Amino acid sequence: MNPITYRTLEAHEIPLICDIDRTEQIRTGYRVESGKLIRMDVVWDAPPWFEKGSEHSFPYMIHALEEDLACGGVILGAFDADRLAGIASFRPHLTETMAQLSLLHVSNGYRRQGIAAHLFDQVETLVRQSGAQQLYVSATPSGSAVGFYLSRGCILNATPHPQLLELEPEDIHMIKML
Numbered sequence: 001m002n003p004i005t006y007r008t009l010e011a012h013e014i015p016l017i018c019d020i021d022r023t024e025q026i027r028t029g030y031r032v033e034s035g036k037l038i039r040m041d042v043v044w045d046a047p048p049w050f051e052k053g054s055e056h057s058f059p060y061m062i063h064a065l066e067e068d069l070a071c072g073g074v075i076l077g078a079f080d081a082d083r084l085a086g087i088a089s090f091r092p093h094l095t096e097t098m099a100q101l102s103l104l105h106v107s108n109g110y111r112r113q114g115i116a117a118h119l120f121d122q123v124e125t126l127v128r129q130s131g132a133q134q135l136y137v138s139a140t141p142s143g144s145a146v147g148f149y150l151s152r153g154c155i156l157n158a159t160p161h162p163q164l165l166e167l168e169p170e171d172i173h174m175i176k177m178l
Helices: 011-019 058-070 115-130 143-151 162-167
Strands: 004-008 024-033 036-046 074-080 083-091 098-106 134-139 172-177
Touching (some): 024 143, 083 115, 115 143
Parallel strands (some): 098 134
Antiparallel strands (some): 024 036
16 A cells, blocks of 8 residues: 545546445444434445445436535545545535535545544645634444544534435534534
């Protein structure tokens, strides 16, 4: 494995998301009940990206990243030579004072090496520079995702964004105060 390098992705590089192996065996999950995080033992296995169809397909993800750029967002990549090992994307203006982390994925085989933390820190710096006071995160309800965001200072969002909650009702909606 080469040293990981980080840089902003250009629009024509968005299809590199196909390099990301999103597979994961998930044995700890979370749900929100009465405003509190509830830990659960689960058997959820995240499959590879699908070729077409759902929100977990290449076309869907490519379109979502293109929308992020169209909204003034930034896409950051972590590279192992020419291979995309991690990706983060954010939209600077979810609301007047809040940005949104719209995507953060690290490829299976590259996890637990600090890549997600580095990408998150870069996003946080850019969000601060945009003038936002908060960063909205809609986290997959897995133990690894929720644990990661909690470790980065995110807290459960008591009033989730209505459209994002409708789009991802099972996710754990969090916020980071900047």
